[in-house]
Amino acid sequence: MVVLPAEIFNIIFSLIDDQHSLANLALTSSLFLQCSRPYYFRSIIITAENVTKLADLLTNPYQTISGRIRELHLIDAPFNDDGPPPRGLFEREDILIFVASSIGPTATSMFLDCIDLVSFHPRVYQQFLSGFPNLLSIELASVSFASVSQVLCMLGSFHSLEGASLNNIGWGSPTNDTPDNVYDYEIPPSLRKLCLWGCYKRDVMKCFLSQKALPIIRELDLGLISPSDTEAIGEYIGRLGKDLASLSLGFSSLDAGGDADDFYLNCNLSLNTQLESIHFDRLLYFAEYRLTNPWPWISRIISSIRSTALTTICFSIYLPHSHLSNSYFHFCWSEMDQFFNQRMMMLPCFKHLQLRICFDFSPDPDMIPLVLDKIEKKLPLCNEGGILQLKINTQH
Template sequence: MAHENPPSLWRWMKKSAKTITGNNGRQVKLAMHQERSMPMELSGHIIQYLQDDMASMIRCGLVCRTWLTISRPHVFREICLDNRNTDEFASLIMHSMSTIPPSVQKLELVPSPPPDPRWLRRLVPFLGYLADVSFLNVENVDWSALHSNSRMNFVSTFNTLTELYLGNIIFVELSEVETLISSFPLLESLSLSQVSWASSQSAGSSHRLPPSLKKLTLLSTKIHPILSWILSHDQPHLIKDLGLKTIETADTEAIRQYMVTLGPRLEAITLGFQKPVTHSYIPVDTEAEAELTSSPSSYTSTNPKCIVLSLLTGLRTVTLSNFINHADPLTSSSSFWAPFIIESINSLHVERVILEIS
């Protein structure tokens, strides 16, 4: 006895049947399988593995509308603007049908040096379209060329900013630096590289670091004025990750005071020196300081420890920047101090000690 098709299955086959005409003119009904698209979540999970292969990611966007929607945030996640592509990008994001702006999470403003006073000033009006940026890198720009309104518009654009990198920028006054970095309420990471100012006039306690800031890195930037500004507040801001990569003799006292303030709250520290150092770069026990010289051959296990470093009992990561120069292995700004610094660490939580090759 032949089994009859279940009614539900029969209705599905009849509904999905397609009539075609063969070469002999006869019409035949074929049962077509119902097409089912892959769930968007699964497609997104697969496509994200191509985020480091931008050429393939762009090709995925040409497959279908669904894949275009999925791949676009990856394609436009990181945008770098310079002298060559600014006008073209501005015309794209200003279009009424543009869907690019919400995808931009990381923005780099890096014109070719020397700084063109007009470049950033022309760009500021278009930055208002990029309100979802969380990482901002600004280099080689003339901040003094911006009028007060332009500066205000620049700052107000990035309300969601969590990471800020400033490189090779000259400010008129230190207060301008303080005002800028204090204007991002959600900022978690701040890096200043080759940032300088003509006047050391500080804004003092009228501006503070954002409460959310956890990481501060200073490279080829005057350390003493920045730390002195932080220490000038009634309750200095306490961060968890401190990077001081170009320490000079004049910075010693400010570093000492801030480390004492941080104490066990500091979890990661990076130390580097502007040039081969002498013992005056790091504060040590004054009673034993005379025993320490700048000659590596004089180092022994009885040399004095850095009392300030021993107070950082919450450290988990210790990094020595520029430990070895890859071009000249015999040149190092911190190889002599490496055992001295490491021996001074009194934290039981240290997980990593990193010796950087520059």
């Protein structure tokens, strides 16, 4: 019997993303057990219900998982409507500190989901968080804080942090801040990528602007922009200047006086002279009703760009099943086609007009070529000029 080298099995196991299959393979032989460990335990979920069992497991001298973990998902247990709320995850400080000391050095990503930290002083969880010295990225989703300074204090726990994402994050208004909910923080100088979805972007931008040394974010995803956020965003990206390389943003309103109007008036993209790519989310989105043609606002924003490094302009288009009729494609395609064919000479490195086609269902394989063909015919000049790129993204 020919036995393959362990390196070959490691490559094979790295291609398996099914936990059930990895578990079954681990039971077949000692070699497969060894090969499966780095992938089976690469990502773990920690809740208030399982953290004690995890700590007990980590105390076992024969456990083989502590050196394998790369991703941590911390999720608080849901409230029980029939009784008192369970003890929250971050109320188990001693256990969490032990868990961090056991697995912290190998973890590079952390996700916090559905956690209420309003009543917690950062010192309650700071020692646990500081136990991950090599953390590179963190994502916060549906997490509540007492103040924006508490959020940034958490990010400052990770001195090597490169990317952070805030999604559906809540905190109190800065006007109601008191000494009890305002915390000192220092934004990690390594932070280069920031995503702000579903939060008060102006508060975050003002905190960044208040730092002695401006935090340099190279890749900035602003999510959907509100008019009240645009002034602070404009000041921050203006001060970033040539350091901003990638920008992503979306507008709920593309009518006169809406979000795009305020962004155009308050955010001067001509200052970002080394911007490499810009992404406009929701150029077409079935759930929105618009009174006017959205293209004039988009074209004005693009026309303000003076970057000598811009290669890609991207738009997301969302296609629901109920709107795949010809009427949904009645958009200002001709204006868009003419714009990119005639007016992009001011951007010497521009190469790609990219459209991300997003389905909110699983499309029939035969449907995708028809949709792509229809869009290509709507943009004949861009298609023939070789700048049009179409990418499929299914969401369901």
